[in-house]
Amino acid sequence: MKRRDFLRLAAAVPLAGSLGGVAFAAPAGGSRRLLILVELKGGNDGLNTVIPYADPQYARLRPRIAIDRDRVLKLDDQLGLHPSLEKLMPLWSARELAIVQGVGYPDPNLSHFRSIEIWDTASKSEEYLEDGWLARAFAASPSPAAYAADGVVVGAADMGPLQGGTRAIALTSPEQFLRNARLARDAGVARNPALAHILRVEREIIASAEKLNAGHVFQTDFPQGAFGNAVKTAAQLAANPAGIAVIRVTLGGFDTHANQQGVHANLLRQLGEGLAALREALIEIDRWKTTTIATYSEFGRRPKENQSGGTDHGTANVHLVMGGAVKGGLHGAAPNLERIDGNGNLAHAVDFRGYYATLLERWWGIDSRGPLKGRFATLDVLNA
Numbered sequence: 001m002k003r004r005d006f007l008r009l010a011a012a013v014p015l016a017g018s019l020g021g022v023a024f025a026a027p028a029g030g031s032r033r034l035l036i037l038v039e040l041k042g043g044n045d046g047l048n049t050v051i052p053y054a055d056p057q058y059a060r061l062r063p064r065i066a067i068d069r070d071r072v073l074k075l076d077d078q079l080g081l082h083p084s085l086e087k088l089m090p091l092w093s094a095r096e097l098a099i100v101q102g103v104g105y106p107d108p109n110l111s112h113f114r115s116i117e118i119w120d121t122a123s124k125s126e127e128y129l130e131d132g133w134l135a136r137a138f139a140a141s142p143s144p145a146a147y148a149a150d151g152v153v154v155g156a157a158d159m160g161p162l163q164g165g166t167r168a169i170a171l172t173s174p175e176q177f178l179r180n181a182r183l184a185r186d187a188g189v190a191r192n193p194a195l196a197h198i199l200r201v202e203r204e205i206i207a208s209a210e211k212l213n214a215g216h217v218f219q220t221d222f223p224q225g226a227f228g229n230a231v232k233t234a235a236q237l238a239a240n241p242a243g244i245a246v247i248r249v250t251l252g253g254f255d256t257h258a259n260q261q262g263v264h265a266n267l268l269r270q271l272g273e274g275l276a277a278l279r280e281a282l283i284e285i286d287r288w289k290t291t292t293i294a295t296y297s298e299f300g301r302r303p304k305e306n307q308s309g310g311t312d313h314g315t316a317n318v319h320l321v322m323g324g325a326v327k328g329g330l331h332g333a334a335p336n337l338e339r340i341d342g343n344g345n346l347a348h349a350v351d352f353r354g355y356y357a358t359l360l361e362r363w364w365g366i367d368s369r370g371p372l373k374g375r376f377a378t379l380d381v382l383n384a
Contacts, residue, residue, distance in 0.1 A: 034247070039251070122372050135168075156250045288324040295319045358379045
């Protein structure tokens, strides 16, 4: 088995019970501020997240699922947040919330599987890449060797943008990971190179697990539920003095083809409450100014509601960037509901690889051209 194949297998198959995917490459020096990625799995409806309530086309296109303008949390005289996101309004008022509109890519693919693959690998629509964009970033600019891991995936089995070649760990909680890691006892020295590599990975699992055991007890009140638990785990990892470059959490269920209103409102409530609690926790451990939180999703939804009271797979979307170093406000370009293409989709204004380039270059200060395989315009959303 080639080493590259082993790393891919290690990232997909848990070792020692629920340890999750682990793949290690050679790290080096440098320092890195924390990035927390929040995947909105299923294709979040951006038009009912950041709502163009003053545009008459919005209500015309969505006679059943449009959010009433009297309920919208107004950001200005054109746009407002869904009422379920009220926990994020203090961030907006403090200018710690940037809203990036019109994010997408040319020739969009509306398949869940293929589109998230494009987002995870930062590929062109017709291009197939094996490694995630963060894996390539860490290969080009390694995290400090003393870090517990380059990245930690919380509550999901797939490694997403960390797939391939990085020191990445998937876990549900640091405590459970530590308990399971202790089961991966060292079996000694093996002469077979492949087995020797597996044993080395086991030893690195145990070493990383010990570093992840921060043991911080938060005063922050985290919301109940899977996403609340995920952001609590993210906060515990952020409190770890050993260092982690990126943490990814996921909130699923955004594939709202039918009866969208209630489902979407509940998802956005979980998102808003979870992110607000995460902010409070990061302030508590003095990590808010050194952390950037960014959402992403495989695609948006079509502007026009469907016959089932929902929305179908679309293109350009809106994403949220939060943190103590964020330049709050509106970025990108507002959706033009008068310019819907023949398939019923919006045109994008910001290439998603420019969104990533912003995080790589303006947050981490590393050249994005290699990891993203090209030069993409960055966004002015960070004070860093």
